[in-house]
Amino acid sequence: MLIGAHVSTAGGASKAIGRAEEIGAECMQIFASSPRAWKVPPMAESEVEKFKAESERAGMGPTVVHGKYLCAIGSPDPELVEKSVAALTAELQTATQLGALGVIFHPASHRGQGFEAALPQFTDSMKRILDDVPGETLLMLETSAGSGDHIGSKFNELAQIIRSVDDPRVAVCLDTQHVWAAGYNIADSGGLEETIKEFDSEIGLDLLRSVHANDSKRELGSSVDRHDNIGEGLIGSDGFKNIMGHSAFADVPFYLEVPGFEKKGPDAPNVEALKKIRG
Numbered sequence: 001m002l003i004g005a006h007v008s009t010a011g012g013a014s015k016a017i018g019r020a021e022e023i024g025a026e027c028m029q030i031f032a033s034s035p036r037a038w039k040v041p042p043m044a045e046s047e048v049e050k051f052k053a054e055s056e057r058a059g060m061g062p063t064v065v066h067g068k069y070l071c072a073i074g075s076p077d078p079e080l081v082e083k084s085v086a087a088l089t090a091e092l093q094t095a096t097q098l099g100a101l102g103v104i105f106h107p108a109s110h111r112g113q114g115f116e117a118a119l120p121q122f123t124d125s126m127k128r129i130l131d132d133v134p135g136e137t138l139l140m141l142e143t144s145a146g147s148g149d150h151i152g153s154k155f156n157e158l159a160q161i162i163r164s165v166d167d168p169r170v171a172v173c174l175d176t177q178h179v180w181a182a183g184y185n186i187a188d189s190g191g192l193e194e195t196i197k198e199f200d201s202e203i204g205l206d207l208l209r210s211v212h213a214n215d216s217k218r219e220l221g222s223s224v225d226r227h228d229n230i231g232e233g234l235i236g237s238d239g240f241k242n243i244m245g246h247s248a249f250a251d252v253p254f255y256l257e258v259p260g261f262e263k264k265g266p267d268a269p270n271v272e273a274l275k276k277i278r279g
């Protein structure tokens with residue numbers, strides 16, 4: 001189990017590796033471009049080479065790319081779906097160039113049309129993205145907290161999407177805060193066992209390829225997406241001891257997306273906290 005964090009790519013993707021090293025991360029998550037703009041400029045070949053050389057030097061990896069928060073391939077607005085498909089395709093392209101494990105993206109909201117209605121276009125969109133970018137880089141659906149009309153707060157919804165897309169490159173990123181907010185009590189050993197059982201029967205544990213390791217500011221089942229520093233939230237250090245001790249997570253990389261003790265994002269104390277729990 002490797003412990004990593006989301007880090008900034010300011011100044012170029014290759015700069016992220018030094019930042020990850022500085023906080024003690026063993027693997028990292030990055031954005032392919034600004035998460036708040038639609039444009040995904042192609043990465044220069046020279047930057048890709050620098051990135052690979054730096055990753056190799058630092059022994060950093062696997063790297064994952066987080067998709068834009070703007071994307072919503074389950075939306076009833078065709079223009080938004082097209083923009084989302086284009087962005088995710090470009091992000092998968094960048095991830096492939098960088099030799100990343102995959103792109104993690106939010107299923108986002110169906111915006112009132114209902115999951116069943118959104119499923120065909122969601123499936124079609126994922127197929128188009130995968131078809132446009134050959135290779136082995138994964139497209140990972142992230143579990144959601146379940147606020148509003150968000151897709152993916154129940155493992156069964158992700159399972160339906162996965163079956164419908166039917167591609168070996170589709171996998172899942174489990175966000176500890178999101179599943180907690182969605183009502184899965186992973187802090188408790190019985191609750192975790194039930195959660196893992198449900199994940200395995202609905203999705204299959206072999207598709208669990210990454211974890212977003214975040215404590216929670218909000219209570220179990222709140223449906224609210226609010227990350228906290230490890231040990232400061234309601235999942236707590238004991239909760240993470242429970243999670244990290246489970247065999248289902250033994251070979252899965254963990255990526256922190258916490259606010260940070262100085263509110264500057266994932267930091268050394270959070271990485272250290274997870275490492276201590278891992279033992």
Ligand SMILES: [Zn+2]
Pocket residue numbers: 066104105106142
């Ligand atoms: Zn995410």
Ligand SMILES: [Zn+2]
Pocket residue numbers: 175177178225226227
């Ligand atoms: Zn979140």
